[in-house]
Amino acid sequence: MKVLIQNLQKKQGLASHLIQEYEPDVMLAQEINLPSEEEDQSPLCPYKASNTSYLGFGTAIYSKTPITNIRTINSPYHEFGGFIRKRTTVANSNGIQFVSFHGYNGIPFRNKTKLVSHVKAVLTLLSSGPAVFAGDFNTWSQDHLDSIVLTLKNEGFELVFSWPYKGRKLPLDHVFLRNINLLSSTFFSCPSDHFGALVEIDAECNTFE
DSSP, X not given: OEEEEEEOTTOTTHHHHHHHHHOXXXXXEEEEBGGGTTXXXXXXXXXXXXXXXXXXXXXXXXXXXXXXXXXXXXXXXXXXXXXXXXXXEEEEETTEEEEEEEOOOOTTTOOHHHHHHHHHHHHTTOOSSOEEEEEEOOOXXXXXXXXXXXXXXXXXXXXXXXXXXXXXXXXXXXEEEESOEEEEEEEEOOSSSBOEXXXXXXXXXXXXX
């Protein structure tokens, strides 16, 4: 199964373009707003599974096969200024739970504890079994990343791929897997400020506990 992960930076029609170019089985999109795909007859319009807003800090999940058990949750904390809560989408496809995650940022203070609380809130939506937890985690320091790795490791997840963010030494975007084998991984450039990622996972050997 090929999974594409991309922070879209609210770019009009970018999700459609990437789906057409890379033909993923599943796409996990972050920073997507309601109008960003509406003008096109897009695979994400209407969204297969989404938690979106006009401000553009939503997430969505596309799948070639039917999606079930769609869950949505917002960050427990507002972003700085009090107007935005990052939104997460969770859904099942092919016997796997997928999480499209856009983590708490908290500019300018970048509170690590609030980011961890955001991850923990999303984990409450997951049952046991194979899962992909991926997206833009806003891990602005090694301490941020270490805390997220530990939090997810305690729930059986392993960090299997991180890819660069333009102009920074530390990555913001990551893929965590539970009870799933990673077969390959790569990243690519597109009009967004984030690189996108393509990972191939072994979806045949995993079943829910």
